[in-house]
Amino acid sequence: MRDHHRFRMADGAELVGRQGDSFETRVSIPSDDNGFFGRQCPERSLVFRMDVQQYEALPDSLALWCVYCGHHAEYSEFMTEQQRDRIMHAAGDFAMQMVSQELDKMFGGLARSSRGGSISFSYRSQPFYPHPLPGIDEEQLVRVRTCAGCQNNYAVFGEHRHCPMCGQLPAASVAFDALQADTARLDALEALPTDAKALLREQGVFTRNWVDTVENVVGVVEALASSLFRAAVPNAASLLNGKGAIFQCLDHMADLIVTAGFLDLRTALGPQTWQRLLETWAARHVFPP
Numbered sequence: 001m002r003d004h005h006r007f008r009m010a011d012g013a014e015l016v017g018r019q020g021d022s023f024e025t026r027v028s029i030p031s032d033d034n035g036f037f038g039r040q041c042p043e044r045s046l047v048f049r050m051d052v053q054q055y056e057a058l059p060d061s062l063a064l065w066c067v068y069c070g071h072h073a074e075y076s077e078f079m080t081e082q083q084r085d086r087i088m089h090a091a092g093d094f095a096m097q098m099v100s101q102e103l104d105k106m107f108g109g110l111a112r113s114s115r116g117g118s119i120s121f122s123y124r125s126q127p128f129y130p131h132p133l134p135g136i137d138e139e140q141l142v143r144v145r146t147c148a149g150c151q152n153n154y155a156v157f158g159e160h161r162h163c164p165m166c167g168q169l170p171a172a173s174v175a176f177d178a179l180q181a182d183t184a185r186l187d188a189l190e191a192l193p194t195d196a197k198a199l200l201r202e203q204g205v206f207t208r209n210w211v212d213t214v215e216n217v218v219g220v221v222e223a224l225a226s227s228l229f230r231a232a233v234p235n236a237a238s239l240l241n242g243k244g245a246i247f248q249c250l251d252h253m254a255d256l257i258v259t260a261g262f263l264d265l266r267t268a269l270g271p272q273t274w275q276r277l278l279e280t281w282a283a284r285h286v287f288p289p
Protein backbone atom coordinates (compact mmCIF):
# COMPACT_ATOMS: atom_id res chain seq x y z
CA MET A 1 0.00 0.00 0.00
CA ARG A 2 1.71 3.14 -1.21
CA ASP A 3 -0.44 5.59 0.68
CA HIS A 4 2.56 7.47 1.99
CA HIS A 5 2.36 9.62 -1.15
CA ARG A 6 -0.59 11.32 0.50
CA PHE A 7 1.82 13.08 2.85
CA ARG A 8 3.75 16.22 2.06
CA MET A 9 7.07 16.47 3.80
CA ALA A 10 9.62 19.30 3.90
CA ASP A 11 12.87 19.00 1.99
CA GLY A 12 15.16 16.67 3.86
CA ALA A 13 12.35 14.50 5.23
CA GLU A 14 10.63 11.64 3.45
CA LEU A 15 8.38 8.75 4.27
CA VAL A 16 10.16 5.65 3.12
CA GLY A 17 7.72 2.96 4.06
CA ARG A 18 5.00 1.62 6.27
CA GLN A 19 4.73 -1.41 8.50
CA GLY A 20 1.27 -1.91 9.96
CA ASP A 21 0.48 1.20 11.93
CA SER A 22 3.96 2.62 11.95
CA PHE A 23 5.49 4.75 9.23
CA GLU A 24 9.18 4.93 8.62
CA THR A 25 10.40 8.47 8.07
CA ARG A 26 13.89 9.38 6.96
CA VAL A 27 15.20 12.79 7.97
CA SER A 28 18.49 13.98 6.53
CA ILE A 29 21.05 15.43 8.93
CA PRO A 30 23.13 18.00 7.06
CA SER A 31 26.85 17.91 7.78
CA ASP A 32 29.08 20.97 8.18
CA ASP A 33 31.50 22.40 5.58
CA ASN A 34 34.14 19.89 6.65
CA GLY A 35 31.79 16.92 6.17
CA PHE A 36 31.37 16.31 9.90
CA PHE A 37 28.20 16.06 11.96
CA GLY A 38 27.53 16.21 15.68
CA ARG A 39 27.14 13.41 18.19
CA GLN A 40 26.10 14.07 21.77
CA CYS A 41 26.75 11.81 24.73
CA PRO A 42 23.41 10.81 26.31
CA GLU A 43 25.18 10.54 29.65
CA ARG A 44 26.74 13.99 30.11
CA SER A 45 25.56 15.94 27.02
CA LEU A 46 29.12 16.58 25.78
CA VAL A 47 29.45 16.84 22.01
CA PHE A 48 31.93 15.42 19.52
CA ARG A 49 31.79 15.20 15.74
CA MET A 50 32.22 12.41 13.21
CA ASP A 51 33.03 12.25 9.50
CA VAL A 52 29.65 11.72 7.85
CA GLN A 53 30.98 9.75 4.87
CA GLN A 54 32.84 7.27 7.03
CA TYR A 55 29.86 7.09 9.37
CA GLU A 56 27.45 6.16 6.60
CA ALA A 57 29.71 3.28 5.56
CA LEU A 58 29.46 1.76 9.04
CA PRO A 59 27.04 -1.09 9.82
CA ASP A 60 23.43 -0.22 10.77
CA SER A 61 23.59 -2.00 14.09
CA LEU A 62 26.26 0.37 15.27
CA ALA A 63 27.03 1.15 18.90
CA LEU A 64 29.22 4.13 19.75
CA TRP A 65 31.52 5.10 22.58
CA CYS A 66 31.41 8.62 23.98
CA VAL A 67 34.93 9.92 23.32
CA TYR A 68 35.03 11.66 26.73
CA CYS A 69 33.44 9.35 29.29
CA GLY A 70 33.33 6.04 27.41
CA HIS A 71 29.54 5.68 27.64
CA HIS A 72 28.65 2.89 25.21
CA ALA A 73 25.21 2.84 23.58
CA GLU A 74 23.33 2.40 20.34
CA TYR A 75 24.20 5.12 17.80
CA SER A 76 20.69 6.60 17.76
CA GLU A 77 21.12 7.67 21.38
CA PHE A 78 23.88 10.07 20.37
CA MET A 79 21.58 12.60 18.71
CA THR A 80 22.38 16.28 19.31
CA GLU A 81 19.69 18.72 20.44
CA GLN A 82 19.53 20.38 17.02
CA GLN A 83 19.25 17.03 15.25
CA ARG A 84 16.45 16.04 17.61
CA ASP A 85 14.62 19.33 16.92
CA ARG A 86 14.87 18.72 13.20
CA ILE A 87 13.52 15.18 13.51
CA MET A 88 10.73 16.26 15.85
CA HIS A 89 9.75 18.96 13.37
CA ALA A 90 9.43 16.36 10.60
CA ALA A 91 7.51 14.04 12.94
CA GLY A 92 5.18 16.91 13.82
CA ASP A 93 4.50 17.62 10.13
CA PHE A 94 3.65 13.99 9.64
CA ALA A 95 1.40 13.78 12.70
CA MET A 96 -0.49 16.92 11.65
CA GLN A 97 -1.34 15.33 8.33
CA MET A 98 -2.29 12.01 9.89
CA VAL A 99 -4.73 13.78 12.19
CA SER A 100 -6.15 15.98 9.46
CA GLN A 101 -6.67 12.97 7.18
CA GLU A 102 -8.46 11.12 9.95
CA LEU A 103 -10.66 14.18 10.45
CA ASP A 104 -11.39 14.24 6.72
CA LYS A 105 -12.57 10.64 6.88
CA MET A 106 -14.73 11.19 9.96
CA PHE A 107 -16.26 14.52 9.12
CA GLY A 108 -16.42 13.95 5.40
CA GLY A 109 -18.88 11.10 6.13
CA LEU A 110 -20.68 12.97 8.86
CA ALA A 111 -21.28 16.00 6.69
CA ARG A 112 -22.88 13.83 4.01
CA SER A 113 -25.13 11.86 6.32
CA SER A 114 -26.44 14.98 8.00
CA ARG A 115 -27.33 16.76 4.80
CA GLY A 116 -30.94 17.72 4.83
CA GLY A 117 -31.36 16.85 8.49
CA SER A 118 -31.56 19.15 11.44
CA ILE A 119 -27.81 19.19 12.08
CA SER A 120 -25.94 21.74 10.11
CA PHE A 121 -22.24 21.06 9.94
CA SER A 122 -19.44 22.08 7.71
CA TYR A 123 -15.91 20.88 7.64
CA ARG A 124 -13.37 21.76 5.04
CA SER A 125 -9.92 20.26 4.96
CA GLN A 126 -6.96 22.51 4.27
CA PRO A 127 -4.03 21.45 2.19
CA PHE A 128 -0.89 21.09 4.27
CA TYR A 129 2.29 22.92 3.30
CA PRO A 130 5.22 21.98 5.46
CA HIS A 131 7.64 24.68 6.64
CA PRO A 132 11.31 24.02 5.96
CA LEU A 133 12.99 21.85 8.58
CA PRO A 134 15.22 23.69 11.05
CA GLY A 135 18.84 23.60 9.87
CA ILE A 136 21.83 22.50 11.87
CA ASP A 137 24.25 25.16 13.08
CA GLU A 138 26.52 23.54 15.62
CA GLU A 139 29.94 24.35 16.95
CA GLN A 140 32.48 23.55 14.24
CA LEU A 141 35.55 21.37 14.39
CA VAL A 142 38.22 22.02 16.95
CA ARG A 143 40.67 19.15 16.80
CA VAL A 144 40.30 16.38 14.26
CA ARG A 145 41.77 13.04 15.27
CA THR A 146 42.27 9.92 13.20
CA CYS A 147 42.06 6.73 15.21
CA ALA A 148 45.18 4.61 14.72
CA GLY A 149 43.03 1.49 15.21
CA CYS A 150 40.07 2.00 12.84
CA GLN A 151 41.29 5.01 10.76
CA ASN A 152 38.01 6.86 11.35
CA ASN A 153 38.11 10.64 11.71
CA TYR A 154 36.36 12.41 14.53
CA ALA A 155 36.65 15.82 16.15
CA VAL A 156 36.82 16.57 19.86
CA PHE A 157 36.36 19.70 21.96
CA GLY A 158 38.56 18.70 24.88
CA GLU A 159 40.59 15.92 26.36
CA HIS A 160 39.25 12.52 25.38
CA ARG A 161 40.02 8.87 26.08
CA HIS A 162 37.93 6.87 23.63
CA CYS A 163 37.53 6.38 19.90
CA PRO A 164 33.78 6.46 19.05
CA MET A 165 34.22 3.16 17.17
CA CYS A 166 36.89 1.21 19.12
CA GLY A 167 36.43 2.44 22.68
CA GLN A 168 39.33 2.87 25.08
CA LEU A 169 42.41 4.37 23.41
CA PRO A 170 45.98 3.28 24.25
CA ALA A 171 47.59 5.25 27.10
CA ALA A 172 50.08 6.91 24.74
CA SER A 173 47.27 8.24 22.48
CA VAL A 174 45.41 9.60 25.50
CA ALA A 175 48.57 11.35 26.73
CA PHE A 176 49.37 12.76 23.30
CA ASP A 177 45.81 14.02 22.94
CA ALA A 178 45.81 15.65 26.36
CA LEU A 179 49.01 17.52 25.49
CA GLN A 180 47.46 18.60 22.20
CA ALA A 181 44.39 19.88 24.06
CA ASP A 182 46.65 21.99 26.28
CA THR A 183 48.64 23.23 23.31
CA ALA A 184 45.40 24.22 21.54
CA ARG A 185 44.27 26.14 24.63
CA LEU A 186 47.59 28.01 24.87
CA ASP A 187 47.59 28.74 21.13
CA ALA A 188 44.09 30.21 21.41
CA LEU A 189 45.26 32.54 24.18
CA GLU A 190 48.35 33.47 22.19
CA ALA A 191 46.23 34.32 19.14
CA LEU A 192 44.25 37.01 21.01
CA PRO A 193 44.83 40.67 20.10
CA THR A 194 47.54 42.40 22.14
CA ASP A 195 45.22 44.63 24.18
CA ALA A 196 42.98 41.71 25.06
CA LYS A 197 46.06 39.81 26.20
CA ALA A 198 47.20 42.74 28.36
CA LEU A 199 43.82 42.81 30.07
CA LEU A 200 43.83 39.08 30.68
CA ARG A 201 47.39 39.22 31.97
CA GLU A 202 46.33 41.90 34.45
CA GLN A 203 43.46 39.69 35.62
CA GLY A 204 45.85 36.82 36.25
CA VAL A 205 44.43 34.68 33.46
CA PHE A 206 47.87 33.91 32.05
CA THR A 207 49.27 32.89 35.41
CA ARG A 208 46.20 30.74 36.03
CA ASN A 209 46.60 29.11 32.63
CA TRP A 210 50.27 28.52 33.15
CA VAL A 211 49.60 26.82 36.48
CA ASP A 212 46.78 24.74 34.94
CA THR A 213 49.03 23.71 32.08
CA VAL A 214 51.82 22.56 34.38
CA GLU A 215 49.27 20.67 36.51
CA ASN A 216 47.86 19.03 33.40
CA VAL A 217 51.29 18.05 32.09
CA VAL A 218 52.21 16.49 35.44
CA GLY A 219 48.89 14.61 35.39
CA VAL A 220 49.43 13.42 31.82
CA VAL A 221 52.92 12.10 32.61
CA GLU A 222 51.65 10.47 35.80
CA ALA A 223 48.83 8.64 34.01
CA LEU A 224 51.02 7.58 31.11
CA ALA A 225 53.93 6.41 33.28
CA SER A 226 51.62 4.49 35.59
CA SER A 227 49.87 2.77 32.72
CA LEU A 228 53.09 1.87 30.87
CA PHE A 229 54.74 0.67 34.08
CA ARG A 230 51.82 -1.63 34.94
CA ALA A 231 51.82 -3.01 31.41
CA ALA A 232 55.59 -3.60 31.24
CA VAL A 233 56.43 -4.80 34.75
CA PRO A 234 54.98 -8.16 35.82
CA ASN A 235 55.34 -7.48 39.58
CA ALA A 236 54.17 -3.84 39.24
CA ALA A 237 51.45 -4.28 41.86
CA SER A 238 53.85 -5.32 44.59
CA LEU A 239 56.42 -2.66 43.64
CA LEU A 240 53.74 0.03 43.81
CA ASN A 241 52.17 -1.22 47.01
CA GLY A 242 52.02 1.60 49.59
CA LYS A 243 53.87 4.03 47.32
CA GLY A 244 50.94 6.43 46.81
CA ALA A 245 51.19 8.94 43.98
CA ILE A 246 54.75 7.94 43.13
CA PHE A 247 54.39 8.89 39.43
CA GLN A 248 53.83 12.54 40.40
CA CYS A 249 57.38 12.91 41.65
CA LEU A 250 60.07 12.68 38.95
CA ASP A 251 62.93 11.36 41.10
CA HIS A 252 60.79 8.72 42.82
CA MET A 253 59.46 7.65 39.46
CA ALA A 254 62.97 7.37 38.00
CA ASP A 255 64.13 5.31 41.02
CA LEU A 256 61.14 3.02 40.68
CA ILE A 257 61.83 2.43 36.99
CA VAL A 258 65.46 1.56 37.79
CA THR A 259 64.27 -0.87 40.51
CA ALA A 260 62.11 -2.61 37.92
CA GLY A 261 65.20 -3.16 35.77
CA PHE A 262 64.84 -0.40 33.17
CA LEU A 263 67.02 2.55 32.12
CA ASP A 264 67.58 5.48 34.43
CA LEU A 265 65.48 8.34 32.98
CA ARG A 266 67.96 10.89 34.35
CA THR A 267 70.77 9.47 32.21
CA ALA A 268 68.53 8.68 29.26
CA LEU A 269 67.20 12.26 29.04
CA GLY A 270 70.46 14.00 30.02
CA PRO A 271 71.05 16.28 33.01
CA GLN A 272 69.86 19.50 31.31
CA THR A 273 66.48 18.16 30.24
CA TRP A 274 66.03 16.47 33.60
CA GLN A 275 66.77 19.75 35.39
CA ARG A 276 64.19 21.59 33.31
CA LEU A 277 61.62 18.94 34.08
CA LEU A 278 62.37 19.16 37.81
CA GLU A 279 61.94 22.95 37.71
CA THR A 280 58.66 22.67 35.83
CA TRP A 281 57.33 20.05 38.23
CA ALA A 282 58.38 22.20 41.22
CA ALA A 283 56.73 25.30 39.74
CA ARG A 284 53.25 23.99 40.41
CA HIS A 285 53.84 24.40 44.14
CA VAL A 286 54.63 28.12 43.70
CA PHE A 287 51.01 28.97 42.93
CA PRO A 288 48.77 26.81 45.08
CA PRO A 289 45.45 25.98 43.36
Ligand SMILES: [Zn+2]
Residues within 6 Å of the ligand: 041, 042, 043, 044, 045, 046, 066, 067, 068, 069, 070, 071
Ligand atom coordinates in the same frame (compact mmCIF):
# COMPACT_ATOMS: atom_id res chain seq x y z
ZN1 LIG B 1 30.06 10.85 27.65
Ligand SMILES: [Zn+2]
Residues within 6 Å of the ligand: 147, 148, 149, 150, 151, 152, 163, 164, 165, 166, 167
Ligand atom coordinates in the same frame (compact mmCIF):
# COMPACT_ATOMS: atom_id res chain seq x y z
ZN1 LIG C 1 38.99 3.66 16.37
